[in-house]
Amino acid sequence: MKDDKSTIPNIGDFFYSSPDLLSVFGKDGELIQVNPAWHEMLGWDFDQLRGVPFTDFVHPDDVQATADEFRLVIEGPEETRRGFVNRQRCRDGTYRTISWSTLRKDGWICSTGQDVTDRLEIQTKLNQSTAVTEAMFEAAADSIVIIDRDLIIIESSPESEQIYGYPERGRRGRTGLNIIDERDRPFVEAALRKTFEIDEVTTVSFRAQHADGHEITLETRGRALRNLDGSPARAVFITRDVTAAAQTQEALAENLAKLRAIIDTAVDAIVVIDREGTILEVSPASEAMYGIPESLRRGHSALEFVHYNDQAVVLAAIRRIFDEGRATTARFRVRHDDGHWVTVESRGQALDNGGEPPIAAVVITRDISESVALEHALEIARSEAERHDHAKSEFMSRMSHELRTPLNSVIGFSQLLQMESNDPDVLRMLGHINNSGQHLLNLINEILDISRIESGRVIVTLRAVTLDDLIRDCVGIITLQASQRGLDVEVGDITDALVRADQQRLRQVLLNLLSNAIKYNRPQGRVTVSTEIVEDTVRISVRDTGLGISPEMFERLFIPFDRLNVESTGIEGTGLGLALSKNLTEAMGGTLSFDSTPGKGSVFTIQLPIFKAQ
Ligand code: ADP
Numbered sequence: 001m002k003d004d005k006s007t008i009p010n011i012g013d014f015f016y017s018s019p020d021l022l023s024v025f026g027k028d029g030e031l032i033q034v035n036p037a038w039h040e041m042l043g044w045d046f047d048q049l050r051g052v053p054f055t056d057f058v059h060p061d062d063v064q065a066t067a068d069e070f071r072l073v074i075e076g077p078e079e080t081r082r083g084f085v086n087r088q089r090c091r092d093g094t095y096r097t098i099s100w101s102t103l104r105k106d107g108w109i110c111s112t113g114q115d116v117t118d119r120l121e122i123q124t125k126l127n128q129s130t131a132v133t134e135a136m137f138e139a140a141a142d143s144i145v146i147i148d149r150d151l152i153i154i155e156s157s158p159e160s161e162q163i164y165g166y167p168e169r170g171r172r173g174r175t176g177l178n179i180i181d182e183r184d185r186p187f188v189e190a191a192l193r194k195t196f197e198i199d200e201v202t203t204v205s206f207r208a209q210h211a212d213g214h215e216i217t218l219e220t221r222g223r224a225l226r227n228l229d230g231s232p233a234r235a236v237f238i239t240r241d242v243t244a245a246a247q248t249q250e251a252l253a254e255n256l257a258k259l260r261a262i263i264d265t266a267v268d269a270i271v272v273i274d275r276e277g278t279i280l281e282v283s284p285a286s287e288a289m290y291g292i293p294e295s296l297r298r299g300h301s302a303l304e305f306v307h308y309n310d311q312a313v314v315l316a317a318i319r320r321i322f323d324e325g326r327a328t329t330a331r332f333r334v335r336h337d338d339g340h341w342v343t344v345e346s347r348g349q350a351l352d353n354g355g356e357p358p359i360a361a362v363v364i365t366r367d368i369s370e371s372v373a374l375e376h377a378l379e380i381a382r383s384e385a386e387r388h389d390h391a392k393s394e395f396m397s398r399m400s401h402e403l404r405t406p407l408n409s410v411i412g413f414s415q416l417l418q419m420e421s422n423d424p425d426v427l428r429m430l431g432h433i434n435n436s437g438q439h440l441l442n443l444i445n446e447i448l449d450i451s452r453i454e455s456g457r458v459i460v461t462l463r464a465v466t467l468d469d470l471i472r473d474c475v476g477i478i479t480l481q482a483s484q485r486g487l488d489v490e491v492g493d494i495t496d497a498l499v500r501a502d503q504q505r506l507r508q509v510l511l512n513l514l515s516n517a518i519k520y521n522r523p524q525g526r527v528t529v530s531t532e533i534v535e536d537t538v539r540i541s542v543r544d545t546g547l548g549i550s551p552e553m554f555e556r557l558f559i560p561f562d563r564l565n566v567e568s569t570g571i572e573g574t575g576l577g578l579a580l581s582k583n584l585t586e587a588m589g590g591t592l593s594f595d596s597t598p599g600k601g602s603v604f605t606i607q608l609p610i611f612k613a614q
Contacts, residue, residue, distance in 0.1 A: 021113030043091030059087035165211030181207035291337030307333035393455035400448035411437040464611040492530030517544035548598035
């Protein structure tokens, strides 16, 4: 190569020692010489380059641009200088990025190439990292502030405006300290200054004032940014508004304090247990229940205090609480320290463990010994009362039965005597005997029925009953009684539908209602019987135009022997008919209701299901 030195114009050792790529072309663009840097940088020697199209050594994507640049210099006037960048292929197949400067001088074309591969790479990385930093700065949900050693704000991210309420530009060039609450300012300032001295992240929470005046709680984390010589010139602080979290924290603390207060003052014993039933926490109230100081129970198994026979119940409850996550109630006995057994009722609920299986449960236990004793006493009293009731019904039913037999003889013989006597005085007296006998018999029959119903011994046989026949039959029976009082009995629309009832008992109820409608009617009044289908039931109504019943009497209407003060009117009765009718209707699966307007009349309604063939 040195041989050619003489052929190259105006170049000396510089050409051979330059670290940059140097190449000389003739005026037609033929390569005249390259310096050794070509070998060192790219691995090529002049001999390998000479006579070969330059496209072989340039990245395919850069060939066109390189050719264009070169042509501009060749074809341009003297002193034409062009600069451009392309990728040159190395001998090992890799590429280096070269920044070329090409000059046309004295008919020669000289190119100087500098390897900028590394610089470009660094530049690209720097650009990227700057872009990332800027994007983070812009997009950060927290406030990012860069301050200098005097704590003056140099840069502040857009979100800072949201947090502090001041326009970000407005804060630049000022100290950020003045918005910090005076109470917290000294330690925040100390923390900020310290950040410049240490190589660690500083974290500090403080109160500040938002531009609109309200107090905010902030948490800031910062770190010094060092110069190349290691001196800290700036520090970056990322600040977050933790007001809501601080409030939640405060509320939580308050709640916990309240909870503690509840546990401490609760009348019920509150115990926290783990899966094994070990006692983790105990409320003071449990001391009274167990007679053992709370501290002595902590760490013990809850089962230690449970009656042997109730342990299975407690174990099952614990299992249900923890395995099935269900709030569970159990009743069992626990031993008081003085040896007596306390009956308690516990309700336990597992504590939420964020989706994981629960590890603890709160159990609230109440001493129910007294109420259990009371329940027991009540139970005894109830069965005693039932026994009494039963005995009473039994007595009534026997008594009525025993009374009926002699009474039937009295009535029978008085009727026989009536047939044989012509003496009007004797006949009048016999009439009294007969009437009183009948009245007594009715009374006894009704008492018997009532006592049968009360003791649950009334038997109803439910069959399909045709209402038309039954109603006309009953009306026929009471017609005489009605006409004696100058009353009209009307039969309205009677449905063809069959009802499900006991024919005999329904007749008894109807006759009773009709008889009342006559007895408590006004002279020349009217009694109307009608039926109506309502859904799958039939309503049979007996309506009268009588005195009616005043509302304050309504609740006494079905009470046995209560005649609602009509005793003085001379209207005969026992006060048992309605009570019996209601019970009988209900025994047939129906209802008996009424409506009444004093002075206008009453309507009594039997409602029975329509008979459905099975
Ligand atoms: P009683 O044998 O007295 O008629 P009930 O049990 O049949 O007994 O009726 C109880 C009371 O209800 C009657 O004494 C009467 O005061 C009142 N009562 C019953 N039906 C009527 C009615 N249709 N109109 C007005 N009052 C009635």
